[in-house]
Amino acid sequence: MAYKVFWVRHIGSSCHGCFCEVRARIRRIADVNTTPLNSKIDDESICISRSDSQSFTLKDEKDEQYVFSFDKVFYEDSEQADVYEFLARPIVRDAVNSINGTIITYGQTGAGKTYTMEGGNILETDDRKKGLLPRVVDELFEDINLCGDTTTYKIKLSMVEIYMERVRDLFDLSKDNIQIKEQKGHGILLSGVTEMLISDGEEALKFLSSGIANRAVGETQMNMASSRSHCIYIFTVQKELTNEKRVSTGKLVLVDLAGSEKVEKTGAEGRVLEEAKTINKSLSALGNVINALTSSPHGKANHIPYRDSKLTRILQDALGGSSHTALLCCCSPSLCNSSESLSTLRFGARAKHIKASLRSCKEDMSDKNQETSLSPNDMKLKVVDTHQRILKKLKEKLDAETLNLIEEELVVDGLLSDPSLSEEVQSNHEGVILAPETIFEWKAVTNKLVVTIVEQEKHNRTLKDEYEVMRVEYDRMKNVNRFLKAKLRKTYAYLLMGWGFCLLGSWTQFKLVGNSNPEDYAIV
Incomplete structure (x- = not known):
């Protein structure tokens, strides 16, 4: 039996975003978020064996074993609350403090990405089943309410999907080809995207529910409701101190990627087949960006191919810019899916070495020349x-x-x-x-x-x-x-x-x- 070891440097939870934090989640064999149409695909032969809370061993169909180590591993018995606590909570609090944050779920079709992001339902009342999105909303408004009267907050919500290499506004379906622009000092922007001003958690969940209902889904042999697009949720948090004429902005981006998939397993045909090709092409472009960022010293390659796809262009700040980024690799424990799980984990191992430079985004709302009013000594x-x-x-x-x-x-x-x-x-x-x-x-x-x-x-x-x-x-x-x-x-x-x-x-x-x-x- 052959053994191959993949070593990934561990960065503790106290690390403040100098690296892309990577975690893995192992789906239950019979999960609540998907009902496979082909029983042979979701068999009871397990390919993953746990070692500890940060590492595990994967065995492929050739009986070769691979050892992976990440910042945290969520096994089949992990709860949704555990995933939020270790993955999202620090990033949400950074966003309230005007530091950009990004959370990405990556993995094959049916591995549990959307369930992790949304839960059984975005309006889920059972706390055990709540996904990242409703918990993020609750955390945002809890943190804001603790700030007192000296600080004023505004939270705006945008929601888009990348479908067939077109950026569509899920709050306004007439905007089906939003342009991506880059503004100096503000990074990547979506021109003309709808921004909903939200005042409480209940209102935010209603907006999210309406946007999710507009998302493109399709049926495959791997998943009855397979996402056919990459979905991006953008929370913009503006903070203004009442005693200072200054506004600081933090942007929290959550990305539910469409599943990487093999056509022979999904049984895709016609339109679904074209969707699968486009999805795999954009995920391949994402892999190329990761390779370019990690193969060069200090993450400075001669050319980073961000413009090869709409997905990598939108994620430019998250991958190589000023964002506290966390990647969740979702895997199936079934032996018949071991090749897809191995590909997902290798992607996560490479992404672990991405560096980012965090900064607080601030805008002076008073005189632009206020800085010059300071004395030379000050x-x-x-x-x-x-x-x-x-x-x-x-x-x-x-x-x-x-x-x-x-x-x-x-x-x-x-x-x-x-x-x-x-x-x-x-x-x-x-x-x-x-x-x-x-x-x-x-x-x-x-x-x-x-x-x-x-x-x-x-x-x-x-x-x-x-x-x-x-x-x-x-x-x-x-x-x-x-x-x-x-x-x-x-x-x-x-x-x-x-x-x-x-x-x-x-x-x-x-x-x-x-x-x-x-x-x-x-x-x-």
């Missing part, structure tokens, strides 16, 4: 405070010995003249006047520490790769050693048997000859 303090906060975070990542060496080098270079500059800035800056040279010193210190940390991370990755190679070689040598020992024991047993037969034959000859000289039959 502006200097603002710059120094920013660099000192960065420096403090960088120092926390370095061990004491490395930090001391860096500080000594900076003092020798004349970039750090006073050790007290390494300490956190005091909160009271009144009366302090900083020279431009001091600001440049802090910039140099920060930049040098950034370079050092990048080099350390690169060295750590190299060591991990070398360790993985050595571990594989060690396992191979152990197998060879075990094989040679078994062969040696077998050979030794054959020798003992041969020696015994020789003794038995000689003794028999001696008895038959009788009075002959025994020395003539001695064994030499």
Whole structure:
């Protein structure tokens, strides 16, 4: 039996979006969200065995085994509330704090993507069956109600689907070919899309229900109500502080991808077959973008093919821009679907290495030149405070010995003249006047520490790769050693048997000859 190991670096739940977080969900054999028409497809032969809460083993039809590790694995006994808690809650709270977030469900047809996103029904009252969408709505308004009277919120909801490479507005079906545009400072925008202003959770669920009813679905042998389009839900959260004339915006995007599928399994024909081809083409374009982002150093390839499909164009910010992104890989545990599950998990393993740069989207609602009203001294303090906060975070990542060496080098270079500059800035800056040279010193210190940390991370990755190679070689040598020992024991047993037969034959000859000289039959 062959074993192949796929190692994915684990980023804990406390990681604030530096990487695309990837989780996996294993569907129940008899799930509530789909009734397969072909009983052979959903058999009881299981191809996935759990290891722990972050890793499991998949066995394909050739009896090869693959070990996958992700940030979190939701097994068949996981509840909808568990998925929301670990997957969506941190991203929803980021959106309230004006940080963009994206949640994507990916997997084959019938693997549970739409059930995870919507639940049994978007208006579901049973809390156990509620999907991500109704829980997101509840969380948004709960967080907003806790903010008090000093903050004013507006939440807008848009809902589109990508059907046959056309972006359709599910709140206004007359808008069946929405254009995708990019605006500097705002990222990717959908021109003319309908935005519903929602005031409470009940109203939001009604809008969602009406939009879902307009979504394209079709019947296949894998799923009686198979989604024939990629559906995208966009919550825009605008926050305005009453004592400041400034609005900050956070965008929360949830993406229910259409299922990747093999035509021979779905039995697609005619229109459904054309839909399947378009779906697979856009998912292939998504895979190409992931490959381009992860195959180049620091995610900066010469060309990222975002424009190859409408899906990748809309997800441009989520994949390589300023978004806290989470990907949920939905899999079937059936052995007959092992090849599709393997493809889904490999996609997730690659996506784990996507980097994103989070930022808060803010717009000044007062005078555009308000920034220039600050005194020169205040502006200097603002710059120094920013660099000192960065420096403090960088120092926390370095061990004491490395930090001391860096500080000594900076003092020798004349970039750090006073050790007290390494300490956190005091909160009271009144009366302090900083020279431009001091600001440049802090910039140099920060930049040098950034370079050092990048080099350390690169060295750590190299060591991990070398360790993985050595571990594989060690396992191979152990197998060879075990094989040679078994062969040696077998050979030794054959020798003992041969020696015994020789003794038995000689003794028999001696008895038959009788009075002959025994020395003539001695064994030499």
